[in-house]
Amino acid sequence: MGAVVLRLRAAPAVPLEAPCIRPDHFAALSEAEIARLPVWHGSEARALGDFFDVRGGHADDVRVKGELSRVKHLGAEMAGGRLVIEGDAGPHAGAGMAGGTLRIEGDAAAWAGAEMRGGVLEVRGRVRAYAGGAYAGSRWGMAGGLLLVHGDAGDFLGVRMRRGTIAVAGCAGECAGAEMIAGSILVFGDVGRRPGFGLKRGSIVVHGAVEPPPTYRYACTYRPPHLALYLRELARRGLPIEERFLGGAYRRYNGDFAELPRGEILAWTT
Amino acid sequence: MSGAFRLVGGRVYDPANGVDGEVRDVCVDGGRIVASVPDGAPVVAVRGMVVMPGGVDIHCHIAGPKVGLARRLEPERRRRDVERRRVIPGADGPSVLRSGTGGTVPSTFTTGRRYAGLGYTTAFEAAVPAMGARQAHQELNDTPVIDKGFYLLLGNDDFLLRLLGAGEAGAVPDYVARMLSAARAYAVKVVNPGGVAAWKRGRTVAGLDEPVAAGGVTPRRIVEAIAGAVDALGLPHPMHIHCNNLGVPGNVATTLATMRALEGRRGHFTHIQFHSYGRTADERPTSAARRIIEYVNAHPELSLDVGQVMFGAATAMTADAGVAQRLHELTGHRWVDVDVELESGCGIVPFEYRERNYVHALQWAIGLELFLLAADPWRVVLSTDHPNGGSFLSYPRLIRLLMDRAFRDEQLRRVNPAAIAGTALADGLAREYTLSEIAIVTRAAPARLLGLERKGHLGPGADADIAVYRPDADIEAMFAAPRYVFKEGMPVVEDGEPRAEPWGRTLHVALAHDGAIEARLARFRAERGTLAPDDYRIDADELRRGEGVAARST
Numbered sequence: 151m152g153a154v155v156l157r158l159r160a161a162p163a164v165p166l167e168a169p170c171i172r173p174d175h176f177a178a179l180s181e182a183e184i185a186r187l188p189v190w191h192g193s194e195a196r197a198l199g200d201f202f203d204v205r206g207g208h209a210d211d212v213r214v215k216g217e218l219s220r221v222k223h224l225g226a227e228m229a230g231g232r233l234v235i236e237g238d239a240g241p242h243a244g245a246g247m248a249g250g251t252l253r254i255e256g257d258a259a260a261w262a263g264a265e266m267r268g269g270v271l272e273v274r275g276r277v278r279a280y281a282g283g284a285y286a287g288s289r290w291g292m293a294g295g296l297l298l299v300h301g302d303a304g305d306f307l308g309v310r311m312r313r314g315t316i317a318v319a320g321c322a323g324e325c326a327g328a329e330m331i332a333g334s335i336l337v338f339g340d341v342g343r344r345p346g347f348g349l350k351r352g353s354i355v356v357h358g359a360v361e362p363p364p365t366y367r368y369a370c371t372y373r374p375p376h377l378a379l380y381l382r383e384l385a386r387r388g389l390p391i392e393e394r395f396l397g398g399a400y401r402r403y404n405g406d407f408a409e410l411p412r413g414e415i416l417a418w419t420t
Numbered sequence: 421m422s423g424a425f426r427l428v429g430g431r432v433y434d435p436a437n438g439v440d441g442e443v444r445d446v447c448v449d450g451g452r453i454v455a456s457v458p459d460g461a462p463v464v465a466v467r468g469m470v471v472m473p474g475g476v477d478i479h480c481h482i483a484g485p486k487v488g489l490a491r492r493l494e495p496e497r498r499r500r501d502v503e504r505r506r507v508i509p510g511a512d513g514p515s516v517l518r519s520g521t522g523g524t525v526p527s528t529f530t531t532g533r534r535y536a537g538l539g540y541t542t543a544f545e546a547a548v549p550a551m552g553a554r555q556a557h558q559e560l561n562d563t564p565v566i567d568k569g570f571y572l573l574l575g576n577d578d579f580l581l582r583l584l585g586a587g588e589a590g591a592v593p594d595y596v597a598r599m600l601s602a603a604r605a606y607a608v609k610v611v612n613p614g615g616v617a618a619w620k621r622g623r624t625v626a627g628l629d630e631p632v633a634a635g636g637v638t639p640r641r642i643v644e645a646i647a648g649a650v651d652a653l654g655l656p657h658p659m660h661i662h663c664n665n666l667g668v669p670g671n672v673a674t675t676l677a678t679m680r681a682l683e684g685r686r687g688h689f690t691h692i693q694f695h696s697y698g699r700t701a702d703e704r705p706t707s708a709a710r711r712i713i714e715y716v717n718a719h720p721e722l723s724l725d726v727g728q729v730m731f732g733a734a735t736a737m738t739a740d741a742g743v744a745q746r747l748h749e750l751t752g753h754r755w756v757d758v759d760v761e762l763e764s765g766c767g768i769v770p771f772e773y774r775e776r777n778y779v780h781a782l783q784w785a786i787g788l789e790l791f792l793l794a795a796d797p798w799r800v801v802l803s804t805d806h807p808n809g810g811s812f813l814s815y816p817r818l819i820r821l822l823m824d825r826a827f828r829d830e831q832l833r834r835v836n837p838a839a840i841a842g843t844a845l846a847d848g849l850a851r852e853y854t855l856s857e858i859a860i861v862t863r864a865a866p867a868r869l870l871g872l873e874r875k876g877h878l879g880p881g882a883d884a885d886i887a888v889y890r891p892d893a894d895i896e897a898m899f900a901a902p903r904y905v906f907k908e909g910m911p912v913v914e915d916g917e918p919r920a921e922p923w924g925r926t927l928h929v930a931l932a933h934d935g936a937i938e939a940r941l942a943r944f945r946a947e948r949g950t951l952a953p954d955d956y957r958i959d960a961d962e963l964r965r966g967e968g969v970a971a972r973s974t
């Protein structure tokens with residue numbers, strides 16, 4: 151059973167919505183059936199094969215090539231299999247994914263892994279706003295799984311997150327972990343303003359510069375033993391983590407006292 | 421409009437004309453039902469199928485500012501329920517079916533399409549303040565297929581309350597006529613009479629005789645004055661009233677007192693389920709459905725729609741802003757509260773009815789009790805108060821609950837047993853609605869109660885709004901996907917799928933009024949409001965396809 155390879159012939163003039171690109175579904179489909187899957191080109195109903203050359207079928211190992219920054223919903227809702235995007239991905243990549251692995255070798259546009267429930271989403275470049283976040287109106291954002299980002303993250307990283315882990319090797323923008331309900335966000339660079347704003351439970355662990363909001367209270371400085379294990383696991387999975395972070399103490403801030411203050415911001419201190 | 425054709429071989433349910441499942445042809449010409457068409461006219465074979473007039477929804481919330489706010493409040497429900505633009509080939513060229521979103525509060529296009537998809541061809545928005553009339557009309561203009569209109573909120577109108585407080589009840593009919601005409605509304609809606617105005621000042625009103633405004637104005641006086649005005653003006657639909665104390669345990673006393681206060685005048689009591697509660701010693705709600713329906717059975721001047729609760733997603737959306745506040749406090753869910761200056765209130769809360777919840781199960785059971793204990797289906801209309809008790813999309817399931825006892829019993833076993841224990845359902849109500857009774861409660865009765873002479877029946881002269889269903893042991897499936905729906909003779913649905921989306925009419929009352937009130941109203945609004953009354957007067961050309969319905973001669 152070989153891999154399915156999709157090659158986008160040319161960047162579409164307007165965004166292409168292609169939630170049909172899901173490795174778990176491709177496992178049951180022939181090459182011709184995959185080419186007939188529906189996509190939306192603006193307001194026009196078209197077939198996947200109108201835009202992509204399709205090679206292979208009946209496999210849940212899928213590679214997608216070409217200028218994909220205008221292709222939306224790549225791997226969204228996928229529940230298994232392996233999808234590799236050989237370049238940049240458009241908005242909503244891996245949104246709502248429940249299982250399997252999605253690897254994006256370039257950058258991911260907004261909403262990467264938004265409301266994901268399981269599986270592993272690895273972005274080798276950077277992610278834009280709302281990665282692992284919640285859509286408007288949703289009570290919960292990311293509810294499970296692992297989101298690994300090798301580059302920087304935009305604003306509202308993991309907003310309203312409920313479970314799972316987000317790890318960002320670079321910096322994160324404003325409002326990281328805002329309104330978090332539970333789960334863990336680890337950032338190895340700086341975070342922008344208002345991290346953990348409105349957070350109920352959960353941990354935001356920052357290794358660069360961080361200023362907790364005024365509704366957080368300093369509690370203590372300590373060496374949480376579980377964190378070292380966590381970090382080693384992330385490094386094992388290929389996230390570039392500097393050696394100096396693997397030991398060290400953290401300043402612990404409890405919050406958010408504007409909400410249910412059962413969460414924390416941990417700021418690495420050497 | 422359409423050419424002549426003949427529907428052949430269907431079992432026709434047209435209770436307004438005494439037709440109960442007889443096999444007969446239905447002839448259509450020029451968008452109306454006719455006695456006959458020439459022998460060579462095209463034929464649509466519907467042998468063995470059930471033919472009914474198009475459905476008429478007497479009470480729903482589908483247009484106006486509060487509906488727009490609810491759409492904005494619930495993006496998560498619409499995001500997962502998207503209808504894409506479609507192009508349908510046709511004899512006169514392709515028709516474009518616009519895109520839209522669904523959820524409990526669908527967009528305008530989805531609303532028209534989905535009503536038609538159930539065989540409903542007329543629906544009335546039940547609560548619009550005069551200030552919201554323009555937006556309501558714009559949205560109704562944009563709602564395809566169905567005929568529609570709205571009811572104007574007047575039960576907490578500051579000017580009207582002041583007329584009553586000043587002892588000028590005699591001026592109320594002229595004021596009501598003026599407001600209905602200016603807004604191009606169809607009927608008068610009273611919501612929690614006086615109670616919303618009081619709530620806006622931080623008070624709650626518990627009884628019919630509590631003062632709610634200066635000059636000794638009470639809910640009773642408001643109800644009497646408006647019911648009297650509606651009668652005096654000869655409006656086609658009686659006063660449409662949502663009583664005080666909606667949802668409050670023990671509110672049956674207020675509901676019955678309001679019915680008695682009408683003293684023989686006509687009144688349509690809406691979503692009566694929400695007003696049929698008794699109370700235990702520890703303030704828990706109980707069913708008082710039997711007391712309500714026995715009173716209504718014995719009073720032919722009264723009608724009601726049930727406001728059935730259906731399990732699943734709903735949106736509480738009401739001019740009774742205090743109710744929305746309570747629901748928000750109960751659920752912790754986000755809400756919107758809007759003050760409509762000098763006229764009304766407005767509150768919106770996303771909601772979910774659950775089978776195991778005592779109160780929700782009780783509400784579900786009370787609705788069914790009301791249906792099953794009703795003596796006269798001509799005065800008991802099917803509604804969910806869409807989207808308050810559930811979406812109109814749940815009507816097929818509700819019809820099955822009424823027609824299929826085995827299905828009903830199976831549902832009964834799943835809901836909170838403590839809630840069922842005190843209801844007539846626990847005694848095993850055996851009644852199953854017939855197709856003819858369903859035709860009454862979903863089309864013939866609401867059309868008659870609305871005074872719509874061309875709706876709800878299939879006699880010559882009626883609008884050729886026709887629904888054709890394929891018989892199915894699964895009643896829900898049968899009513900969820902009609903074989904055909906015709907609107908004014910045009911096929912708009914086939915096998916549950918849209919085929920065309922013509923524009924329906926907007927129905928409003930055409931009234932004469934003497935205008936004496938105009939100068940006073942202008943002065944009042946200039947002193948107290950931010951808009952002059954003429955700012956929200958609706959001109960005839962603002963309605964895409966308006967049609968005035970004359971008052972009855974009085």
Ligand SMILES: [Zn+2]
Pocket residue numbers: 479480481546547691805808
């Ligand atoms: Zn209502």
